[in-house]
Amino acid sequence: MSSPARPSAVKAVDFGPFIAGSETERRVVAEQIIESFQQIGFVYLTNHGIPQHKIDAMFAWSRNLFGQPMEVKQLAPHPPSGAHHRGYSAPGREAVPKRTRNGDVLEKEVSPVQRDIKESFEAGREDDSVMPNIWFPDGVLPGFKEACLDFYWTCNDAKTLILSALALGLKLPDDYFIPSHSKADNQLRLLHYPSIPAETLADKDASRIPSHSDYGCITLLMQDDVGGLEVEDPNMPGTFLPVPPIPGSIVVNAADFLSRWSNDTIKSTVHRVRAPTSASGTQIPDRYSIPYFCSPDFNTVVDCIPSTWSEDRPKKYIPTSSCRRTLARNMILDGKSRRDYDEVFSFLVRTDLVTCIRNLFVQRFDPGKLASGVPLAEMLNLRRIKIVGAHFFSTADFQQGVVRQLENCHNLRELEYINLDIRVTLPHDELPILGLQTLRWCDNGNLRPAFFSLCAASFSTLICLRVRTEMPISEHGQYLQLFNIRFPHLEVFEIGPGSYSISGPVPPGLVVICQQLAQGFSRFLIAHSTIKALTLKHNDDVSQEAYILFDENLLSSTVLPNLESLKAYPSQITQFISVKANFFRTLLSLSIRESMQGDMERVLQVMFRKLQELKDSVGPLGLRHLVLAFNDNRHDCRQLCKRWLDTCADVFPLLETYTGETFRSPTMFNEFPHFQHLRLISCAVRHKKWRSQHAQAIGENCPSLEKIESFRRKRIFDVIQEFSLGKLTVRTSSRDGEDIDTEDEFSFYDDFSDDASNDSDAEWDLIGTDSEDDDTGDLE
Ligand SMILES: O=C(O)CCC(=O)C(=O)O
Numbered sequence: 086m087s088s089p090a091r092p093s094a095v096k097a098v099d100f101g102p103f104i105a106g107s108e109t110e111r112r113v114v115a116e117q118i119i120e121s122f123q124q125i126g127f128v129y130l131t132n133h134g135i136p137q138h139k140i141d142a143m144f145a146w147s148r149n150l151f152g153q154p155m156e157v158k159q160l161a162p163h164p165p166s167g168a169h170h171r172g173y174s175a176p177g178r179e180a181v182p183k184r185t186r187n188g189d190v191l192e193k194e195v196s197p198v199q200r201d202i203k204e205s206f207e208a209g210r211e212d213d214s215v216m217p218n219i220w221f222p223d224g225v226l227p228g229f230k231e232a233c234l235d236f237y238w239t240c241n242d243a244k245t246l247i248l249s250a251l252a253l254g255l256k257l258p259d260d261y262f263i264p265s266h267s268k269a270d271n272q273l274r275l276l277h278y279p280s281i282p283a284e285t286l287a288d289k290d291a292s293r294i295p296s297h298s299d300y301g302c303i304t305l306l307m308q309d310d311v312g313g314l315e316v317e318d319p320n321m322p323g324t325f326l327p328v329p330p331i332p333g334s335i336v337v338n339a340a341d342f343l344s345r346w347s348n349d350t351i352k353s354t355v356h357r358v359r360a361p362t363s364a365s366g367t368q369i370p371d372r373y374s375i376p377y378f379c380s381p382d383f384n385t386v387v388d389c390i391p392s393t394w395s396e397d398r399p400k401k402y403i404p405t406s407s408c409r410r411t412l413a414r415n416m417i418l419d420g421k422s423r424r425d426y427d428e429v430f431s432f433l434v435r436t437d438l439v440t441c442i443r444n445l446f447v448q449r450f451d452p453g454k455l456a457s458g459v460p461l462a463e464m465l466n467l468r469r470i471k472i473v474g475a476h477f478f479s480t481a482d483f484q485q486g487v488v489r490q491l492e493n494c495h496n497l498r499e500l501e502y503i504n505l506d507i508r509v510t511l512p513h514d515e516l517p518i519l520g521l522q523t524l525r526w527c528d529n530g531n532l533r534p535a536f537f538s539l540c541a542a543s544f545s546t547l548i549c550l551r552v553r554t555e556m557p558i559s560e561h562g563q564y565l566q567l568f569n570i571r572f573p574h575l576e577v578f579e580i581g582p583g584s585y586s587i588s589g590p591v592p593p594g595l596v597v598i599c600q601q602l603a604q605g606f607s608r609f610l611i612a613h614s615t616i617k618a619l620t621l622k623h624n625d626d627v628s629q630e631a632y633i634l635f636d637e638n639l640l641s642s643t644v645l646p647n648l649e650s651l652k653a654y655p656s657q658i659t660q661f662i663s664v665k666a667n668f669f670r671t672l673l674s675l676s677i678r679e680s681m682q683g684d685m686e687r688v689l690q691v692m693f694r695k696l697q698e699l700k701d702s703v704g705p706l707g708l709r710h711l712v713l714a715f716n717d718n719r720h721d722c723r724q725l726c727k728r729w730l731d732t733c734a735d736v737f738p739l740l741e742t743y744t745g746e747t748f749r750s751p752t753m754f755n756e757f758p759h760f761q762h763l764r765l766i767s768c769a770v771r772h773k774k775w776r777s778q779h780a781q782a783i784g785e786n787c788p789s790l791e792k793i794e795s796f797r798r799k800r801i802f803d804v805i806q807e808f809s810l811g812k813l814t815v816r817t818s819s820r821d822g823e824d825i826d827t828e829d830e831f832s833f834y835d836d837f838s839d840d841a842s843n844d845s846d847a848e849w850d851l852i853g854t855d856s857e858d859d860d861t862g863d864l865e
């Protein structure tokens with residue numbers, strides 16, 4: 086930190102007299118800070134009270150941390166949920182939306198997502214239950230956690246002093262902001278911008294971190310001597326002024342909450358990091374910085390300070406809190422519990438919270454109650470939409486209106502469960518949802534042309550496609566159309582049920598149709614070698630598996646070379662084995678589900694025999710996770726189960742987790758010792774008593790076992806549906822409010838999750854459905 090001080094548009098204030106001076110000196114310092122905050126939202130503080138040796142030590146830790154190999158850094162991974170800001174984020178993990186100020190309004194720029202060229206580590210207070218810290222395992226970077234926490238509290242002390250100065254400068258009692266910041270809901274962030282070629286930052290729109298304002302109340306920023314931080318000139322929007330490092334000083338800037346609090350007398354100025362003005366040569370050096378974001382306590386409602394508003398200068402903001410702003414990320418339109426949507430929307434628009442919405446959940450919603458419609462087009466940061474219930478799309482006009490608005494949702498990544506009935510055709514070029522990665526379509530009738538529009542418009546970015554339709558087989562042409570689209574990046578594909586129930590022999594006409602479908606589907610699979618997870622579903626009550634059979638003549642042994650997870654029916658598994666599909670060697674998760682086919686027992690026998698043959702020809706398989714969902718009502722169930730378990734133990738000796746049906750007799754557990762690596766058993770059970778009666782027996786028979794989970798038997802199919810690639814989750818929550826054995830949800834096997842598609846802000850679980858305590862509706 087040795088570079089000479091360069092002049093900056095931002096004032097430098099000596100904070101020393103505030104800490105140790107007279108009342109008059111304190112007031113002078115406070116007024117200087119407020120003056121700078123009102124002019125430009127930034128100020129440099131010298132003699133700020135954070136010992137230089139602690140700052141230096143934190144930078145040394147930061148260099149040490151970011152210098153570690155990626156495998157080490159990933160040992161404390163930032164959760165996929167963007168709402169949980171803790172732990173390590175790899176370069177490109179975060180994308181800060183670019184924001185610019187237009188008059189008084191902060192606008193988020195609707196530019197295509199730009200992934201930031203930086204890596205970071207984030208920590209909060211250790212006792213934060215909303216966002217628990219994520220540290221490295223014991224023995225990795227020893228001392229790092231303690232150093233972070235010590236620095237955290239040192240910065241918090243400085244924060245308290247600076248907030249007192251702000252209060253004094255605003256002519257308030259100096260402890261005005263203290264009660265609302267008593268929890269220290271702050272965030273320490275270590276930032277590393279790796280060295281990059283100068284040309285990468287040469288473009289005027291390129292930056293190390295794009296222009297943005299900070300979320301909290303104030304930010305204390307420590308930067309190394311590289312420079313590049315810039316603040317927008319509030320008098321000349323679009324013009325940025327350098328905020329170069331000044332040795333011995335920290336930068337303090339006002340953030341959004343302070344601007345609301347002060348009724349915009351203080352501005353949370355937009356800032357960014359670009360190439361340093363002094364940069365020369367072809368390579369921009371690494372840059373390290375340490376922002377410390379200070380926020381009001383999560384539940385504190387911030388209202389405009391009385392002296393900042395009057396009849397002439399009315400309040401620009403209504404009261405809100407971190408908690409409410411966070412909740413505004415998850416917007417629920419529940420037709421059952423919500424009445425006046427217009428009021429909710431006008432609140433969101435007035436308080437510029439519309440752009441906070443990331444997840445929109447709609448159910449049982451009647452647009453007739455809403456004069457203005459859902460302002461999807463204003464939800465610029467919408468990432469997920471999940472719609473349940475056809476009322477939402479009750480008229481064709483409304484349907485088209487809503488779907489067209491999606492065009493503006495450039496950040497939309499997931500569109501789920503559109504249980505709708507669009508008959509209007511949407512031409513491809515009218516609906517370019519360019520970044521859509523997940524499309525989940527649930528349809529009560531035929532596939533609609535609109536579905537193909539959505540697919541085709543986003544086909545180059547789609548990595549997950551789930552289609553569920555009750556289409557009669559006679560409508561097969563629609564499926565053939567789907568099977569003709571090519572998705573170059575498809576990783577997750579789920580299809581079904583496509584039911585067709587007939588009793589007796591299949592009519593000749595249908596045989597031809599079934600053959601066409603089998604061929605179409607086989608070709609589709611062959612063309613999609615990127616698929617990692619394949620799910621083939623159908624209804625429990627169908628007697629035919631028509632379209633989801635493959636054409637074995639077309640399938641080759643190299644079909645689906647990247648498959649890691651397969652959920653299918655015994656007959657389909659048998660088909661894959663018959664073509665000697667290679668993927669069985671790389672398969673990690675297999676879910677076999679019995680259907681109610683006529684001679685199921687025989688189908689199962691064939692499948693298990695084929696599995697045994699497979700093992701004989703290629704040797705034991707490396708499968709780690711197995712789900713067997715079989716009906717145990719048949720008379721010789723016990724014998725069958727025993728045989729199946731024997732076969733499974735033989736074919737899949739490396740099995741770590743097993744989910745299965747009820748075992749009626751405790752002696753069944755004698756079979757589990759076959760599985761030397763089994764760590765977890767999940768079983769469907771009939772009675773709560775089950776666990777206490779039998780858990781011990783299993784534990785005794787299977788020494789490697791770490792966990793047993795049980796759930797009600799009728800839930801097993803739900804559970805199986807929860808298995809998904811990347812996050813193998815078994816969920817036991819009850820859909821219809823039924824009392825169940827355990828509310829636990831556990832997830833494991835997270836190896837695939839390190840991809841940007843998981844960069845979601847909140848799990849759907851957070852959203853709830855009938856919750857009365859979400860905050861979007863009860864604000865004024
Ligand atoms: O790295 C910097 O200097 C600024 C970082 C920043 O503005 C932020 O993380 O919000």
Ligand SMILES: [Fe+2]
Nearest residue numbers: 297298299356
């Ligand atoms: Fe910032």
